[in-house]
Amino acid sequence: MTGHPVYTVGERLLTIDNVCVRHDRTILEGVSGRIDNLRRERLQQGQVVGLLGPSGIGKSQLFRCIAGLQKPTSGSVRLNGSQREVQAGEVGVVAQNYPLFNHRSVWGNLMLAATRHGRNQHDAADACVALLEKFGLLDHAKCHPMMLSGGQRQRVAIAQQLLCSSHFLLMDEPFSGLDPLAKSAVCETLVDVSTTHELNTIIVVTHDIESAIRISDTLWLLGRNRDASGQPSGGASIQQTYDLAGMGLAWDPDIESRAEFRELAAALKARFATL
Structure with a gap:
């Protein structure tokens, strides 16, 4: 360099x-x-x-x-x-175990975070799609956290925190x-x-x-x-x-x-x- x-x-x-x-x-x-x-x-x-x-x-x-x-x-x-x-x-916080709501899909976890600060449903959905695409997770939107690898769970947890911080x-x-x-x-x-x-x-x-x-x-x-x-x-x-x-x-x-x-x-x- x-x-x-x-x-x-x-x-x-x-x-x-x-x-x-x-x-x-x-x-x-x-x-x-x-x-x-x-x-x-x-x-x-x-x-x-x-x-x-x-x-x-x-x-x-x-x-x-x-x-x-x-x-x-x-x-x-x-x-x-x-x-x-x-x-x-x-400030978003991502703990070591990447805590997510196991009873919700990836999409459900992200939408819950995205609507916390007053976004309407349309804007929240757009924000979720953008991060899912960025992290290569769009095909996993309907999956529940237990179906994901550790790396995928971490990326979902990061996206979740970015949406609500x-x-x-x-x-x-x-x-x-x-x-x-x-x-x-x-x-x-x-x-x-x-x-x-x-x-x-x-x-x-x-x-x-x-x-x-x-x-x-x-x-x-x-x-x-x-x-x-x-x-x-x-x-x-x-x-x-x-x-x-x-x-x-x-x-x-x-x-x-x-x-x-x-x-x-x-x-x-x-x-x-x-x-």
Whole structure:
């Protein structure tokens, strides 16, 4: 690949401002981050942010705060540059088991989502058909979820959440337990989703460093806060942001063949030991 892809930074899409979560202990302390619209000429680029961190560090708590499912103890999560905090339902959430209504067909699941925000039946049907075509699922519209493969269920769950949210999608460990071919298929799906609309923004919570690098334009590394002597000082926050687009490591379908990919993956694995 020659040169870095040319892009410009547009409007603010999401702001995490000094989020703290405390229960019987401090889990998150001072989490701040931002996602801006990355624009590429003649392309609908979308944004993909990988949220990486060791088990038990607080990724699930941050996930819930971003989704509007949990109010932080202090701080805020805001969408689209507004001063209003995110509300439940504004961010689509795709859990590991791809929950769908098993008693409804694929079409029934999607229509239920598509009519949640005031679409009439005609507009809802058009939106469902467009996503079914995009994800290669139009022939499965009459099937029930139990008749689908894992990959098909995941695509239906993603389509469902896109229909009832506002361009934001949270993915919880989408690569967990998958073989290399299945991981590649999921990576391709997420890249496809991000490029269906300029404002589509996906945050992927994962332990899978290589897959995160492969699909993301930005990585957030969540780790424990530490004092001057290096001892944990309570709670976790985003310790480092990796601007993969600025590093020339975004939007490259052959990224895994590059030495820079292997070097970054090795560096991130080494960082995990310090988090």
